[in-house]
Amino acid sequence: MKSYRINRLFNSKSGNCFDVAVDHGFFNEHIFLQGIENMQNVVHLLADAAPDAIQLTTGQAKYLQSLPGKEKPSFILRVDTANVYGNKLPRTLFSRMIAHPVEQALRLDAVCVVVNLFNIPDEPEITDQCIQNILKIKPDTDRFGMPLMIEPLVFRPNNEAGGYMVDGDPEKIIPLVRQGIELGADIIKADPTNDVKDYHRVVEVAGNIPVLVRGGGKAGNQEILQRTYDLMQQGIRGIVYGRNVVQHTNPKGMTRALMAIVHEGARPEEVEYLLK
Numbered sequence: 001m002k003s004y005r006i007n008r009l010f011n012s013k014s015g016n017c018f019d020v021a022v023d024h025g026f027f028n029e030h031i032f033l034q035g036i037e038n039m040q041n042v043v044h045l046l047a048d049a050a051p052d053a054i055q056l057t058t059g060q061a062k063y064l065q066s067l068p069g070k071e072k073p074s075f076i077l078r079v080d081t082a083n084v085y086g087n088k089l090p091r092t093l094f095s096r097m098i099a100h101p102v103e104q105a106l107r108l109d110a111v112c113v114v115v116n117l118f119n120i121p122d123e124p125e126i127t128d129q130c131i132q133n134i135l136k137i138k139p140d141t142d143r144f145g146m147p148l149m150i151e152p153l154v155f156r157p158n159n160e161a162g163g164y165m166v167d168g169d170p171e172k173i174i175p176l177v178r179q180g181i182e183l184g185a186d187i188i189k190a191d192p193t194n195d196v197k198d199y200h201r202v203v204e205v206a207g208n209i210p211v212l213v214r215g216g217g218k219a220g221n222q223e224i225l226q227r228t229y230d231l232m233q234q235g236i237r238g239i240v241y242g243r244n245v246v247q248h249t250n251p252k253g254m255t256r257a258l259m260a261i262v263h264e265g266a267r268p269e270e271v272e273y274l275l276k
Helices: 002-009 039-049 061-065 101-107 124-144 170-182 196-205 221-232 251-264 268-275
Strands: 017-021 053-056 074-078 080-082 095-097 112-119 148-154 187-190 211-214 238-241
Touching (some): 095 112, 196 221
């Protein structure tokens, strides 16, 4: 049954996926709201640009799912919220999953649910909460045929990076990705390695589970286009970008440029004109 929904997520011709994540408001950080202050406008703009999927929360799903017609992007439901992204970590960290997440996903006609797997230096309790979330949701995703996307995130030390900054060390990313696989991921969503040429190792350790790469912090046009192209050469099955799309001056053009790279193998120089 999961394959039915996965078929709605991955492009039928390329076999790849471009998911635009706009679930950032779930995490109570003001900086994350830049570019998504008006969610209805954002979702309609993105839907018109036609990525494969849009990642939203229960409270914002209506803006996508109420659109008429069958052409709109598939919907991915974010099922957990956390307080780990600030410049200063709170005294107590948490990662909480919404109630009856798979039931809510089914009611909202989601094709997939996504949950975090954090690795934060000296904060093992937050990893434990993430694992408990996954262990709790996994049986229901299997029972109801709902694909489970696990998002392994390795953080740099907060006092070193000054807030939410990912660690691109493959020696840290690879074991966390493998743990996500062992916990039952149907799809992996992970950060890029410091050296893009190392990313085939992440793909290898994931086995036959498709790997989508996160966009991370905002980057310049040339950097994000080139990195995406280089990552596709490493065998990934697509990308999940948020701020690099919605905070761009031309979100629609950026979406179409990235779609060309992901689905058609276009080179960065061939799609730069779409950003003008």
